[in-house]
Amino acid sequence: MEDNIMNLVVVGVISWTTAFVLTRRMFPKRSFDFSNRVVSTIHATLAVILSSLSVQDWSCPACPLASKASPKQMQTLVVSLSYMMYDLVCSSFDKRISLDNSIHHLVSIVGFGAVLAYGRGASEVVAALWVSEISSPFLHMRELLKEFGYRDTDLNLAADILFAVIFTLGRMVGGPYVTYTTLSASNPFVIKAMALSLQLVSAFWLYKIMRMVKYKLTKRASSSTVAPKN
Secondary structure, rough: OOHHHHHHHHHHHHHHHHHHHHHHHHOOOHHHHHHHHHHHHHHHHHHHHHHHHHHHOOOOOOOOOOOEEEEEHHHHHHHHHHHHHHHHHHHHHHHOOOHHHHHHHHHHHHHHHHHHHHOOOHHHHHHHHHHOOOOOOHHHHHHHHHHOOOOOOHHHHHHHHHHHHHHHHHHHHHHHHHHHHHHHHHOOOOHHHHHHHHHHHHHHHHHHHHHHHHHHHHHHHHHHHOOOOO
């Protein structure tokens, strides 16, 4: 069983890498970051869909607590584990390496791997994946719009605000709920540590996002008050 999971993870890493290479070939004039964000958007969308399909009881999305992974949850975890491994390596080749993003990836890899190894905590970790990825397509939309020439436009500002709202609702409303259920259930220590670490990283990212939104709104207000030249 473990060998089969490892084989699936390897196939997943190869598949995500292939998707990145194909995107680079399809958009040769776009940046390295553009291609990686296209792949990341595909993963985020797929992760949310698979996570939603694996929920057994929507009245308690993180239930049953400390449970063994169902086949659908196993599929979801394998897809996201392989993506996180791909993206951690791929991001290291970019010029802009983010320490907090690398920590997020490492924590996620350890958490997903722990669920597959211990056979417990699947519902909580899949719920955490849903909470984490629901805002990701909007995160990448912001940067993709800039590459298409929409930097400092109303469309880009709308994408910024939409991302900030969805991130806040997901990570700061759904996140604490998932963290609490993970910590209160009889999960292995490494899974509890993963849940708490991801929530702390989310809080740090929220601080950065609020600063970004404040800067964008202040900049927009300042530009609108400048009298046009005759």
